[in-house]
Amino acid sequence: MFHLNNAVYQELVRGIVRTTGDGGRRYPTLTINPRPSNIFGHNNIPLGKWWILQLTVRRDGGHGAAIAGIYGAASEGAFSVISSGSSGYFEADEDQGDWLWYAGSHSDDARMTAHSELLVKSHQSRQPVRVIRAKGASSWAPSIGYRYDGLYQVAEYELATRRDGHQYWRFKLVRMPNQESLASIHNRSPTPHERAAYMMYEEIR
Template sequence: MASKRPLTIGEYPGQPVGTMYDSRREAMEKHVHTQSGRGIDARIDQPGAGAICPSGGYVDDIDHGDWILYTGQGGRDRKTGRQIANQSLDDRDNAALVYSHNHNWPVRVLRGNGADIYAPATGYRYDGLYWVDDYWTEPGADGFTVCRFLMVQLSPEEALAWVDMSDYPGQDLPTVMRWSRKRPDRRQPPTGRGDRVRRLRDDSRSPLPPATPPRAEDADGTSSQTGQEGLPEGNETPGTTVSMVYRKQRDSSVSRAVKALYGDRCQVCHIRISLAGGPYSEGAHIRPIGEPHNGADKVNNMLCLCPNHHVMFDRGGLHIANNLFVYERDGSPVGPLNVDSRKHLLNPANLAYHRRLHGFS
């Protein structure tokens, strides 16, 4: 049984972190997880995943509170709980988590009793938003291929962008988010995602892929990747560093609408990138948003581009004339920009601003 309500990405109004539910049905009625019999909350008619429910169903799951190594959907014997068939990233539910990773959408986590020490003693508990930080496939404990999703909890600051505080009159963010500090034996959240992943890779319980691929061995046992003349040898075990990222607030619905208008095909090269989670493209602002440029987060200031042409456009490797013809930096013609003249009316002032910004007359 599944809810007919639209899939909600981010926090659901009136359901703050730490809310308890007696059953999956109650959680479903409150729209925290809208699938009663599946671990991944995904729909056929909508992209992305709304939530996951770690509840001890898969033997390959690992839960450390602020990160979860979550096993994908499929191939599990419901009677024994063991894996009896391979999983695939092309499965609808697994592909939904891949889509959320590709588009930086957070996923709600509803923990069920019996999952691990971080699970509630009874019932179910909403434990906040997590990023799909990484994904891959590998042999599981039962010898079958499983899909692995590294889920990393958002900090309160990161989660703020996905909470509408007007839904909680008279309350402050810490009260709404609660950050689950009341969980027994829960470690304090680290300072950044880089530190979280570093600790994860150092953890003996975590079967993350190695940070660098193993070296290929020649027939005589010597390595064939010891370096090439004139190139740096590199580092066999590179470390990590902690960084803080500030994201500009933007309306993701604008980007989604423009990308949907062109079927995720780049407006410059017409290429459509196909991934396990579905097609991938990027929304590019013509006049950058935020200070000092102060561009608008509106459809008339947005393009649908592939990653290559997004970087070229943002760095001045491409510019667009008022007649919507695209040129490279040296003036070489690329071709006409694909534009839906009925629905996608670009603001010429934004195009002119972009040309001035990168030194084009």
């Protein structure tokens, strides 16, 4: 059993305060300016970097969207994606660690949405995409929080069909070579101290 390391905790929640909204519901708010996320590559984020919230991923320049799973610019493509398993098409997604099928943003008539078009642009340009996995996304995801798993490229994309007949776009992301193995990252991140900090955050939020 690890005791809470206060320095670890303070860094994980840096710039985050809890705001009480209508009805007494409390939610996290970022009080400092986030680092720019509109940069290709690692953006000075170490492999295996772990966060408590998507908001703190944004704070550190990992992913520029507070909620959306795909972040990028129309003229350049996607800088990052968060694999969360919450697309609504999880039954057709597949995550094998070094490659995964990633469902594009939702469209009721299988049109290519603006967010999905970012990944098409990345397929054309071959620019790297940061992949962050969220808890529960797959067996490769962290059991809690969010973790940076490295750079991937969009190898291909297709119009897939769900069991109910609904069609949607999905994208195959393949991990780029010469990075620490995903197995190694998965085994060491989050650390026991980060897990203890997460438990504290959950208790007091």
